[in-house]
Amino acid sequence: MALETLLQDPNFTLVSGPSDxxxxxxxxxxxxxxxxSRAPEGGIWITVMNNLNTLAVASLCEVHAVVLAENVIPQxxxxxxxxxxxxxxxxxxxxxxxxALAAQNCLD
Amino acid sequence: xxxxxxxxxxPGDDFTRAGEASADVKSRLKMLGLPTDVIRRVSxxxxxxxxxxxxxxxxxxxxxxxxxxxxxxxxRDRGPxxxxxxxAMKEGYSTAPENIRSLGFGAGMGLPNxxxxxxxxxxxxxxxxxxxxxxxxxxxxx
Numbered sequence: 001m002a003l004e005t006l007l008q009d010p011n012f013t014l015v016s017g018p019s020d021x022x023x024x025x026x027x028x029x030x031x032x033x034x035x036x037s038r039a040p041e042g043g044i045w046i047t048v049m050n051n052l053n054t055l056a057v058a059s060l061c062e063v064h065a066v067v068l069a070e071n072v073i074p075q076x077x078x079x080x081x082x083x084x085x086x087x088x089x090x091x092x093x094x095x096x097x098x099x100a101l102a103a104q105n106c107l108d
Numbered sequence: 109x110x111x112x113x114x115x116x117x118x119p120g121d122d123f124t125r126a127g128e129a130s131a132d133v134k135s136r137l138k139m140l141g142l143p144t145d146v147i148r149r150v151s152x153x154x155x156x157x158x159x160x161x162x163x164x165x166x167x168x169x170x171x172x173x174x175x176x177x178x179x180x181x182x183x184r185d186r187g188p189x190x191x192x193x194x195x196a197m198k199e200g201y202s203t204a205p206e207n208i209r210s211l212g213f214g215a216g217m218g219l220p221n222x223x224x225x226x227x228x229x230x231x232x233x234x235x236x237x238x239x240x241x242x243x244x245x246x247x248x249x250x
């Protein structure tokens with residue numbers, strides 16, 4: 001799936017980064033140590049953790065997109081880090097499960 | 109590639125900078141064309157080590173060497189040391205404070221992850237004397 005398919009859903013807003021990156025799998029987690037060991041390369045990671053360490057983990061795991069659920073507004077430093085790392089940063093008002101379901105439906 | 113070494117100071121006062129050393133190691137190993145699985149395992153182990161040094165020890169030093177068929181990581185700090193090593197190695201056990209947990213860390217996965225993603229890990233620690241973590245990730249041919 002390309003991210004642009006998901007972005008056709010008005011619930012998902014691209015904050016920064018490419019809109020056409022490919023996505024391998026959907027992943028949900030708020031514990032960064034767990035995400036560190038499980039986040040899939042090329043995946044889309046849905047979380048409410050809005051801090052620089054989230055982007056550091058996403059970068060190390062080579063996640064392509066991070067979705068901040070529950071209307072979490074990304075901090076400016078998070079946006080800048082996402083730009084630097086080339087990671088697509090997306091916001092959504094949806095809860096984590098519903099956001100993941102929508103992403104998974106795009107992948108199927 | 110043998111005998112190549114990278115050294116880092118891990119600052120203890122800035123949580124947002126945690127991960128800079130592991131990100132640098134990752135990009136260097138990529139440039140050297142090492143296998144992606146090896147790079148991922150090194151990155152995870154190194155990042156967890158960095159985070160531990162920031163959370164528990166006020167920072168420290170990290171050294172990474174490509175040596176004798178393995179990537180060797182040594183993380184040294186002068187923090188309070190580990191009181192009970194066997195307990196610290198258990199998944200879910202954590203002494204991290206609440207403000208660290210609110211950032212998504214402190215789930216008691218750090219040392220277990222470091223052991224899980226490396227081929228060998230040794231810890232030298234005593235209360236009041238700091239901690240040295242040594243880790244090896246095998247990579248035949250280097």
